[in-house]
Amino acid sequence: MKKFIQIIFLLTLSLSVFAQDALLDKANQHYIAGEYDQAIETYTEILNSNKESAEVYYNLGNSYYKSGQFTRAILNYERAKLLAPSDEDIQFNLDLANQHVVDAIDPLPQVFFIRWWNGVTNQLSVDQWAKVSVVSFILFLILAGLFFFTRSSLVKRLSFWAGILIIVISIFSFNFAARHKKRMTEHNFAIITQPSVTVKSSPSEGGTDLFLIHEGLKVEIKDSLGSWMQIRLSDGNQGWLLSNSIERI
Known part of the structure; x- marks a missing residue:
């Protein structure tokens, strides 16, 4: 009975993924054919089924841009950027769409450290920073094991200083992931x-x-x-x- 339930679950999951891919292909075909209203409708249908991704938001933004709805394009490019902050295509198209905004606002200058911190944070997505944090923490545990159980003084010194570096990377990457997650959930x-x-x-x-x-x-x-x-x-x-x-x- 347990195996039967597992098979049903896997089959349902596979059908769901297949249907999602088919819907995305359908939306992309509408976009390629210049049927932007139908593409918007289909991409929105994907998002309404809780299947968010940078790709879907980006394509939806492109569809709005092509149909002359620049405000909706900006909104969706910004949502895509939240999920993929370092994607150059998203940023390029967002800059293009922002050229249609009437207001030209000069932002307040940021101090170097804050500008650098934000730049590093945006290099990876929340999932990527989380993976870096987890992997580096595992490496730290391995190095800690070497430090405590090896008899070699050279290995002890190397594992100690490498462990310090790795745990700092883990803490910073965790902080970057948390900042991204906060930005995505608070919608400020x-x-x-x-x-x-x-x-x-x-x-x-x-x-x-x-x-x-x-x-x-x-x-x-x-x-x-x-x-x-x-x-x-x-x-x-x-x-x-x-x-x-x-x-x-």
């Missing part, structure tokens, strides 16, 4: 989806008008109150707008 960034939005000084229609922003702009969500969101731009300006004006990345 969003894209403006309304043609234009007036940002208020307080979470009410009676608040003072601070500045005007337009669709496609990326903002950081700092707080929320009812149907209002407090956002911050990359240049440091902050204010409140209605939550239906944005869509989280």
